[in-house]
Amino acid sequence: MVRAGRRTGPTTTADEILAAARSLFAQQGYRGTTVRAVAAEAGVTAALVHHFYGSKERLFVAATALPLHPADLVADLVSRGAREDLGERAVRAFVRLWRDPGTGQQLAGAFRRMLGSSDGSAFFRGFAQDVLVPRLAGILQITPLRVTAIMSQLVGLAAARDLVGVPPLADATEDDLVLLFGPVVQGHLDA
Amino acid sequence: MVRAGRRTGPTTTADEILAAARSLFAQQGYRGTTVRAVAAEAGVTAALVHHFYGSKERLFVAATALPLHPADLVADLVSRGAREDLGERAVRAFVRLWRDPGTGQQLAGAFRRMLGSSDGSAFFRGFAQDVLVPRLAGILQITPLRVTAIMSQLVGLAAARDLVGVPPLADATEDDLVLLFGPVVQGHLDA
Numbered sequence: 233m234v235r236a237g238r239r240t241g242p243t244t245t246a247d248e249i250l251a252a253a254r255s256l257f258a259q260q261g262y263r264g265t266t267v268r269a270v271a272a273e274a275g276v277t278a279a280l281v282h283h284f285y286g287s288k289e290r291l292f293v294a295a296t297a298l299p300l301h302p303a304d305l306v307a308d309l310v311s312r313g314a315r316e317d318l319g320e321r322a323v324r325a326f327v328r329l330w331r332d333p334g335t336g337q338q339l340a341g342a343f344r345r346m347l348g349s350s351d352g353s354a355f356f357r358g359f360a361q362d363v364l365v366p367r368l369a370g371i372l373q374i375t376p377l378r379v380t381a382i383m384s385q386l387v388g389l390a391a392a393r394d395l396v397g398v399p400p401l402a403d404a405t406e407d408d409l410v411l412l413f414g415p416v417v418q419g420h421l422d423a
Numbered sequence: 424m425v426r427a428g429r430r431t432g433p434t435t436t437a438d439e440i441l442a443a444a445r446s447l448f449a450q451q452g453y454r455g456t457t458v459r460a461v462a463a464e465a466g467v468t469a470a471l472v473h474h475f476y477g478s479k480e481r482l483f484v485a486a487t488a489l490p491l492h493p494a495d496l497v498a499d500l501v502s503r504g505a506r507e508d509l510g511e512r513a514v515r516a517f518v519r520l521w522r523d524p525g526t527g528q529q530l531a532g533a534f535r536r537m538l539g540s541s542d543g544s545a546f547f548r549g550f551a552q553d554v555l556v557p558r559l560a561g562i563l564q565i566t567p568l569r570v571t572a573i574m575s576q577l578v579g580l581a582a583a584r585d586l587v588g589v590p591p592l593a594d595a596t597e598d599d600l601v602l603l604f605g606p607v608v609q610g611h612l613d614a
Contacts, residue, residue, distance in 0.1 A: 346587060348539020353587045360589045380583060380592035381603045388579020392571060396537060396544045398551045401571035412572045416607050 246284050249274045253295040258351060262292060262358030292359050296342050299335035303367045310371060318372075319418025323410050326386050330394045331406075343390055378420045385416050437475050440465045444486040449542060453483060453549030483550050487533050490526035494558045501562060509563075510609025514601050517577050521585045522597075534581060569611045576607050 252273035256265045267288050271278040285291040293301045309321050329335045345352040360383075368379045389409070393401045404412070443464035447456045458479050462469040476482040484492045500512050521527045536543040551574075559570045580600070584592045595603070 344539055344541075347582055348535055348543075350535075352539075357588050360587065365589065365591075377591045377595060377599070377603070380589050383589065384579040384583035384592060385576060385607070386579070387582045388575040388577070391538055391578045391582055392575035396551065397548050398556065398571050398574065400556075400568045401575060404568060408568070412568070412611075415610070416576070419606070420603075 245274075245276060245280065249276060249281055249284060249291075250295055253291050257292060257295055257358075258355050261354070262362055267291065289359075289363055292363075296345075296356070296359075297338050298342050299329065299338045302364060303371065305329075306368055307371050315421070316418070318421055319416070320410050320414035322382075322386075322417050323389075323413045324406060326389070327406050327409050330390055336394065339390065340394060343387070343395060347391070347395075372421065374421060374423070378423055382417050382420045385413060385420075389413055436465075436467060436471065440467060440472055440475055440482075441486055444482050448483060448486055448549075449546050452545070453553055458482065480550075480554055483554075487536075487547070487550075488529050489533050490520065490529045493555060494562065496520075497559055498562050506612070507609070509612055510607070511601050511605035513573075513577075513608050514580075514604045515597060517580070518597050518600050521581055527585065530581065531585060534578070534586060538582070538586075563612060565612060565614070569614055573608050573611045576604060576611075580604055 249270060253265070253270045256270055256273055260269070265288070267281050268278045270291065271281045274281070281291065285294055290301065305325060306322070309318060309325055313321060330339055346356045347353065365376050365379050365383075369376045372379065389401075392398050393404070393409075440461060444456070444461045447461055447464055451460070456479070458472050459469045461482065462472045465472070472482065476485055481492065496516060497513070500509060500516055504512060521530055537547045538544065556567045556570050556574075560567045563570065580592075583589050584595070584600075
């Protein structure tokens with residue numbers, strides 16, 4: 233279905249592309265969705281989608297309202313210091329993203345959509361499988377299974393601390409969280 | 424609001440009590456809800472609520488549709504073997520509960536409700552804070568912070584593997600999962 237070009241209210245072309253992307257990623261999965269199909273759904277050219285979002289992968293990250301591409305964050309963390317402190321740096325960066333009011337709210341929304349329904353889970357599964365896990369395995373030089381083990385630990389930390397908000401985890405300081413979870417992440421990196 | 428005693432369809436008194444409990448736990452929180460208030464909401468006596476569910480705590484577990492009281496599971500696991508294998512036994516038991524079609528479906532429903540909305544999270548937070556964390560700290564003889572760290576790991580495992588279903592974690596064998604996560608849980612137990 234190609235939409236009419238008519239605009240109502242403050243909706244912009246970029247927003248229309250995102251809405252089309254959300255709809256198609258949900259219906260067709262990550263792999264089954266092309267930039268060309270998103271463009272057709274939004275009634276624009278594929279070149280315009282690339283102009284706004286760069287690639288299918290970036291379009292997906294924008295459609296989920298994640299505050300950043302997780303692979304960009306991890307590549308940055310790897311470049312910032314020694315391998316033996318990477319677990320600590322990763323936990324610290326993750327906790328700070330959740331504590332920041334802006335990015336924390338974006339993450340909470342994305343995580344609730346990802347975990348709250350089987351449709352929401354399916355939306356993320358394809359991206360994780362086709363893009364995120366292989367990309368992070370390459371960046372971190374660990375097995376895909378270890379990548380998913382680290383992801384499960386960080387998702388669990390956010391679920392218990394930031395979504396459900398269980399004390400005393402919810403009230404723990406950043407340093408406490410680094411002490412609790414840094415060695416877990418590092419253990420998967422060193423395995 | 425006390426309901427009329429009229430029955431429609433196959434609803435039983437036990438179900439009416441559960442519906443009243445869900446409503447009050449959601450509105451008033453775990454601490455703010457009494458068995459007496461649930462009984463009044465369901466139009467029955469408090470004695471009947473105790474007859475069906477035993478205690479406020481058991482009533483909450485039934486209202487969440489969890490397949491069992493987590494503290495019962497943990498107490499059983501502690502009694503079944505050596506402390507140094509408890510992390511492995513805990514991961515194995517958790518994975519089996521999720522793999523069993525009956526209990527797995529119950530857990531998936533409860534976890535999606537717990538993580539999918541702020542109301543759902545609030546519903547579980549009070550029970551975790553007032554009952555589960557102190558109880559497990561006593562059974563396991565570890566700090567409440569370590570209890571919540573273990574909970575976060577197991578919630579994350581279920582979220583990544585059973586809710587989102589990210590490969591290769593989603594396809595890992597029970598033994599693989601024990602190797603990945605048993606040492607993490609054991610580390611928190613030994614800390």
